[in-house]
Amino acid sequence: MLLKDLLYKVSLEAVAGSTDQDIRSITFDSRRVEPGSLFIAIPGTQVDGHAFIPKAIESGASAILCETMPEVLQDGVTYIQTADAARAMGFAAANFHGQPSSKLQLVGVTGTNGKTTTVTLLFRLFRALGHRCGLISTVQNQIEDEVIPSTHTTPDSLSLNALLAQMVNRGCTHVFMEVSSHAVVQERIAGLQFAGGIFTNITHDHLDFHKTFDAYIKAKKGFFDQLPKQAFALVNVDDPRGRVMVQNTVARRETYSLETGASFRGRLLSDSIFGLEMEIDSQQVHFQLIGNFNAYNLLGVYGAACLLGEEPGEVLTQLSGLQPPPGRFEQVISPEHIVGIVDYAHTPDALKNVLETISELRQGNEQIITVVGCGGNRDATKRPEMAKIACQYADRVILTSDNPRNEDPLAILADMEKGIPAQTAAVVEILPDRHEAIRRAVLLAQSHDVILVAGKGHETYQEVKGVKNHFDDREELRLAFSGH
Ligand SMILES: CC(=O)N[C@H]1[C@@H](OP(=O)(O)OP(=O)(O)OC[C@H]2O[C@@H](n3ccc(=O)[nH]c3=O)[C@H](O)[C@@H]2O)O[C@H](CO)[C@@H](O)[C@@H]1O[C@H](C)C(=O)N[C@@H](C)C(=O)N[C@H](CCC(=O)O)C(=O)O
Ligand SMILES: Nc1ncnc2c1ncn2[C@@H]1O[C@H](COP(=O)(O)OP(=O)(O)OP(=O)(O)O)[C@@H](O)[C@H]1O
């Protein structure tokens, strides 16, 4: 593609050299430059991409898009200056791949919890309704039946547009994607044309990255601020920040609620280990998902499907048959009827919700045993909170490791320990090895007790110092239950 066509809608500050040359590939990583590449220099969280401009040219880059022009410009290379290289990359990526988002009904979902559940339900629902669909999520990306492993909740704009283009080529009409707060701030979604956006909720997470809760709210709101006029902005107004999210959007505002008047109003009638009973638009429906927080996810999905033009009755019929995504309240039952639950609760709010659900489902005096850890190189302020919540709801708590990354597992556990209430009735143990922690929980459990293994859900690895070692909570429970 000609460089000048690639720069359509990119706001330019200065250009040195010809924009009539053919660009064969685009990259923001100097290690991936090929002859004829456009290299985009992005100031990152670890290093500044501008430092790699010489390396990119050495590897054959014929054009450079950057925020600061190098002092010495090389002959034969075109330099383009822009105020925000990450944002410029979003538009260039969309141009390079033929604006795939404009050929799709693209729906983005943001919020602290419930994004994966919501997009996965939407993907499965729209397939059941007869549409060809794409999915972009934390657990996996998917084009119809083909599963493509995912590395991020929201991919970078180049990978994202390449994936969307593949979806268009495969005849997809609808794509459901998660929009993380990191993605908004890092402009991974710049240049995309959304048909709609959904806000689930906002609670404590990612303060390592956003620094303050206000900045985190602003990041999520940024998604709705950039929706186009013809899109819908569907928000959960039972969340105190629901209305703030859509304060400045030009998109059509729509709401959903379990408590108050809204465009989509639902009522939770009952929840049990067999699922949820809800009333939606005066219809009583049974759903397979467990946990009252899922009533919100289901209502958001219902609202979005109606806004996309689907017939409400048919939506409810199909939705009622759907299962949750992997690692979300996933049950592994032992031959002695010990109930293992693997859940991706890795935020204080999610942990509280899951433990509340388990407590409410308790029928007699079964024990609740919780195995939980917190990720390394991630928000440290949630660590004591999560330990505190575990102690409030469980009879026994085993604090352990969850992706220590480059931190000392014992230091993470020491942060968690600070949250153990002085007067807690819970018996707390600390076992840094997650394998040992799960075995210990199984050893302590008796028939009908519940073991919640929280934080990793679908993950199949434990990340230590840059290495991902195979680890799967569900597999660990199964092995421990079978005495191996
Ligand atoms: C903290 C964070 O979000 N980092 C993301 C960011 O990288 P960065 O800014 O740290 O990059 P950097 O290492 O400083 O490098 C700066 C620039 O120099 C370039 N470079 C670097 C070295 C070199 O030799 N040559 C070169 O050109 C890099 O390619 C980059 O363009 O931009 C990269 C490209 O998009 C991302 O892969 C990377 O995600 C890292 C791996 C990550 O762990 N991110 C997590 C926190 C994340 O994004 N999570 C969210 C939300 C999770 C959720 O709640 O669901 C997600 O959407 O997944
Ligand atoms: N609507 C909800 N409100 C509160 N908690 C929820 C909700 N939906 C799911 N959860 C809890 O949060 C956990 C994560 O859910 P899910 O994977 O759908 O969220 P996510 O927003 O995609 O998370 P991530 O930011 O890590 O991608 C679930 O395992 C469950 O414990």
Ligand SMILES: N[C@H](CCC[C@H](N)C(=O)O)C(=O)O
């Ligand atoms: N998307 C989240 C997932 C956290 C999952 C948990 N297992 C951890 O590693 O902290 C993050 O990257 O912060």
Ligand SMILES: [Mg+2]
């Ligand atoms: Mg997710």
